[in-house]
Amino acid sequence: MSQKVEPPLAVLFVCLGNICRSPMAEGAFRKAAQNAGLECRVDSVGTAGYHIGESPDPRAIATALNHGVNISDFKGRQLAPSDFEGFTHIFALDTANLAGIRSRAPRGAECQITLLLDSVPGREGQTVADPYYGDEDDFERVWSDISLAVEHVVEQLKGGG
Numbered sequence: 001m002s003q004k005v006e007p008p009l010a011v012l013f014v015c016l017g018n019i020c021r022s023p024m025a026e027g028a029f030r031k032a033a034q035n036a037g038l039e040c041r042v043d044s045v046g047t048a049g050y051h052i053g054e055s056p057d058p059r060a061i062a063t064a065l066n067h068g069v070n071i072s073d074f075k076g077r078q079l080a081p082s083d084f085e086g087f088t089h090i091f092a093l094d095t096a097n098l099a100g101i102r103s104r105a106p107r108g109a110e111c112q113i114t115l116l117l118d119s120v121p122g123r124e125g126q127t128v129a130d131p132y133y134g135d136e137d138d139f140e141r142v143w144s145d146i147s148l149a150v151e152h153v154v155e156q157l158k159g160g161g
């Protein structure tokens with residue numbers, strides 16, 4: 001009888017530009033996973049290619065740093081077809097990007113593609129609001145949503161889900 005071999009966990013966070021929300025999610029998740037002893041590959045990308053190779057937005061860097069997470073060396077990358085094979089879990093930061101990811105998924109892709117806030121009981125279907133045209137308070141709200149969500153994701157992944 002053949003046994004199903006589970007792939008190593010690999011988690012990808014996806015927003016539009018990969019300079020605000022998804023790098024913050026990547027940083028927050030790295031910290032939460034490390035604290036929980038969860039071994040996992042982690043990355044973030046944008047569905048758009050506006051900021052390929054760029055550092056995160058200075059407001060995202062500052063907000064993360066205020067919470068003890070350094071994301072200053074991250075570099076923008078765009079979602080690629082190979083990501084659907086390279087990652088086991090893809091988390092969209094909002095519903096528009098969730099639709100964009102799903103529309104690009106190759107037929108037969110086995111990775112799990114979900115909305116990040118679906119991981120938080122009572123927040124299902126909600127979007128992490130785009131802070132790009134906002135202010136520092138908007139970035140702080142993003143951090144609050146993201147840090148709550150990644151704690152739930154880490155717990156779920158530790159439990160095998």
Ligand code: 4NP
Nearest residue numbers: 015016017018019020021132
């Ligand atoms: P993000 O925010 O998707 O959270 O990285 C944005 C970054 C850049 C743009 C829009 C949203 N932009 O239009 O360049």
